[in-house]
Amino acid sequence: MTAPLLDARLVVDRGTFRLDVPVTVAAGEVVAVLGPNGAGKTTALRALAGLQPLTAGHVTLGGVDLDHPDRRAWTPAERRPVGVVFQDYLLFPHLSARDNVAFGPRRHGVDRRTARRTADEWLTRVGLSGYAGRRPGQLSGGQAQRVALARALAVAPALLLLDEPLAALDARTRLDTRAELQRHLTAHGGATVLVTHDPLDALVLADRLVIVEGGRVVQEGDAVTVTARPRTDYVARLVGLNLYRGHAAGHTVRVGDGLTLTVADRLDGEVFVAFRPAAVALHPHRPDGSPRNTWPATVVGVQRHGDNLRVQLDGPIAVAADVTPAAAAQLRLAPGQPVWAAVKAAETNAYPAT
Amino acid sequence: MTPAATDPAAGAPVRTRRRPGRVPVALLVPATLGLVFLVLPVAGLLARAPWATLPQRLADPAVLTALRLSLLTATLATLLCLLLGVPLAWLLARVEFPGRRVVRALVTVPLVLPPVVGGVALLLVFGRRGLLGEWLDSAFGLTLPFTTTAVVLAEAFVAMPFLVIAVEGALRGADPRYEEAAATLGAGRWTTFTHVTLPLVAPGLAAGAVLCWARALGEFGATITFAGNFPGRTQTMPIAVYLALETDLEAAVVLSLILLTVSVVILAGLRDRWLTGP
Numbered sequence: 001m002t003a004p005l006l007d008a009r010l011v012v013d014r015g016t017f018r019l020d021v022p023v024t025v026a027a028g029e030v031v032a033v034l035g036p037n038g039a040g041k042t043t044a045l046r047a048l049a050g051l052q053p054l055t056a057g058h059v060t061l062g063g064v065d066l067d068h069p070d071r072r073a074w075t076p077a078e079r080r081p082v083g084v085v086f087q088d089y090l091l092f093p094h095l096s097a098r099d100n101v102a103f104g105p106r107r108h109g110v111d112r113r114t115a116r117r118t119a120d121e122w123l124t125r126v127g128l129s130g131y132a133g134r135r136p137g138q139l140s141g142g143q144a145q146r147v148a149l150a151r152a153l154a155v156a157p158a159l160l161l162l163d164e165p166l167a168a169l170d171a172r173t174r175l176d177t178r179a180e181l182q183r184h185l186t187a188h189g190g191a192t193v194l195v196t197h198d199p200l201d202a203l204v205l206a207d208r209l210v211i212v213e214g215g216r217v218v219q220e221g222d223a224v225t226v227t228a229r230p231r232t233d234y235v236a237r238l239v240g241l242n243l244y245r246g247h248a249a250g251h252t253v254r255v256g257d258g259l260t261l262t263v264a265d266r267l268d269g270e271v272f273v274a275f276r277p278a279a280v281a282l283h284p285h286r287p288d289g290s291p292r293n294t295w296p297a298t299v300v301g302v303q304r305h306g307d308n309l310r311v312q313l314d315g316p317i318a319v320a321a322d323v324t325p326a327a328a329a330q331l332r333l334a335p336g337q338p339v340w341a342a343v344k345a346a347e348t349n350a351y352p353a354t
Numbered sequence: 355m356t357p358a359a360t361d362p363a364a365g366a367p368v369r370t371r372r373r374p375g376r377v378p379v380a381l382l383v384p385a386t387l388g389l390v391f392l393v394l395p396v397a398g399l400l401a402r403a404p405w406a407t408l409p410q411r412l413a414d415p416a417v418l419t420a421l422r423l424s425l426l427t428a429t430l431a432t433l434l435c436l437l438l439g440v441p442l443a444w445l446l447a448r449v450e451f452p453g454r455r456v457v458r459a460l461v462t463v464p465l466v467l468p469p470v471v472g473g474v475a476l477l478l479v480f481g482r483r484g485l486l487g488e489w490l491d492s493a494f495g496l497t498l499p500f501t502t503t504a505v506v507l508a509e510a511f512v513a514m515p516f517l518v519i520a521v522e523g524a525l526r527g528a529d530p531r532y533e534e535a536a537a538t539l540g541a542g543r544w545t546t547f548t549h550v551t552l553p554l555v556a557p558g559l560a561a562g563a564v565l566c567w568a569r570a571l572g573e574f575g576a577t578i579t580f581a582g583n584f585p586g587r588t589q590t591m592p593i594a595v596y597l598a599l600e601t602d603l604e605a606a607v608v609l610s611l612i613l614l615t616v617s618v619v620i621l622a623g624l625r626d627r628w629l630t631g632p
């Protein structure tokens with residue numbers, strides 16, 4: 001295996017907060033750094049861009065140390081082969097779309113005419129050939145996002161950084177822009193790091209996810225692994241799973257308040273058990289027969305969730321259950337209502353916690 | 355109170371709507387007085403103007419000389435202020451350094467200093483026996499006091515704070531993340547300054563320059579102290595007005611009118627382009 005294009009360990013001390021996140025990205029790979037607000041995602045991105053010096057660790061791109069405090073190596077932002085798409089784009093308001101895109105090539109020593117031609121090519125590539133003369137103020141949110149992407153790519157960066165690239169868009173525009181963005185990220189030959197708090201952006205756009213909480217990586221892997229085997233409550237919530245940590249002995253796992261779940265997998269020791277809210281059935285009385293895991297619970301809340309209703313339950317374990325509106329009506333679900341929850345062993349997924 | 359519907363004689367509702375936002379008398383009266391106080395002297399100037407002899411007086415070469423000198427020196431002083439004041443404003447707005455608050459206070463000193471005192475201070479530094487003046491004289495044979503250059507220096511000294519304060523305010527208002535965006539696109543600090551920062555603060559810069567120019571045009575105290583009163587060399591319009599006042603009141607009124615007209619015309623012309631405040 002060849003060395004990754006980007007090899008970094010980002011350590012930034014900021015008062016009480018410490019970021020310590022290793023990131024490696026291969027050429028052509030898209031890595032999403034996913035995490036809640038305040039997790040340190042933007043700090044990590046700024047460190048990669050050279051807008052925030054590292055306290056320790058290193059940023060090595062294509063074998064060159066861009067920032068390595070131990071070796072006193074430091075390359076300022078303007079000399080890094082890095083392109084950034086900022087969250088609110090930061091298109092220069094006094095320049096046209098064309099001149100915004102041409103700004104990078106011009107600073108890299110390209111003459112005005114060539115830079116403008118490059119800019120026009122990029123604007124055509126992002127589908128904005130007719131908008132070259134417009135000022136950022138005259139562009140819609142989706143168009144501004146595409147100009148920002150073109151501007152970042154026009155300098156042919158080895159590393160492309162995107163900070164919440166779709167967060168500023170409304171839902172409708174986001175859908176189109178996400179598909180469009182995916183196309184451009186696939187075409188980009190360099191490494192790409194994408195920072196987002198939206199799991200859908202991460203799952204659609206990235207080859208690999210790095211999940212950061214409180215300045216640390218809590219989980220890393222491809223979309224399939226992360227969605228099937230979450231390791232923190234935050235990730236479980238993102239991917240919409242019920243997640244519990246417990247102690248396994250064979251096919252049984254003790255979780256929560258003395259509740260024992262029977263699982264399909266055979267494991268011993270510390271494990272996670274995950275199951276989908278749709279796998280949870282609700283009954284007015286204690287059910288008999290096939291569902292092997294049952295426990296009494298109390299309804300805490302009911303919300304719409306797609307075509308179904310998502311019921312939050314309290315009990316030995318807090319659990320989310322998805323039921324059809326018909327079933328909800330039959331059960332007369334309301335906060336405070338006692339019910340029985342049931343999950344088949346075959347619907348659970350247990351995996352080692354260590 | 356009678357509801358409108360029960361009154362068949364009334365075509366419209368009896369109750370008139372209360373006018374929204376009625377101005378309190380306690381504010382209206384002093385506001386009006388303030389306006390009168392500002393406008394009355396100008397009106398008085400217009401009322402006492404010798405309209406009949408105005409064309410001859412305007413054609414007086416002495417008047418034109420003073421006007422030309424005033425416009426020239428005010429413009430040069432503004433250029434000097436831009437050259438030195440914009441970097442100073444940038445430093446104050448963008449760079450953290452020890453004693454920044456002290457520097458900011460120092461910049462505003464000429465603002466509160468009586469201009470005559472400023473003129474004396476300039477003489478003490480640039481005069482023939484001054485701290486720098488003596489060296490300039492011996493090294494380059496340069497004497498500044500009582501020259502046109504001295505007029506420019508005096509005006510710049512008094513007017514520069516206006517520019518620095520306006521530009522620094524504009525810089526603080528400009529989002530520094532645009533500068534970061536420029537850096538990620540390969541722009542060094544100087545290129546970022548000229549290509550991103552300056553265009554972003556252009557309105558504030560223009561406003562500062564106009565204020566600076568207006569202040570320089572009206573400068574009197576520091577100029578007469580440091581540069582004296584030599585027609586064609588250091589006699590600017592305000593000085594000409596002051597001197598005319600002692601000999602020929604009508605001439606003083608005419609000169610004042612010209613100064614007033616020139617500043618109003620130029621300020622109004624620039625205002626529409628740049629100073630579009632709320």
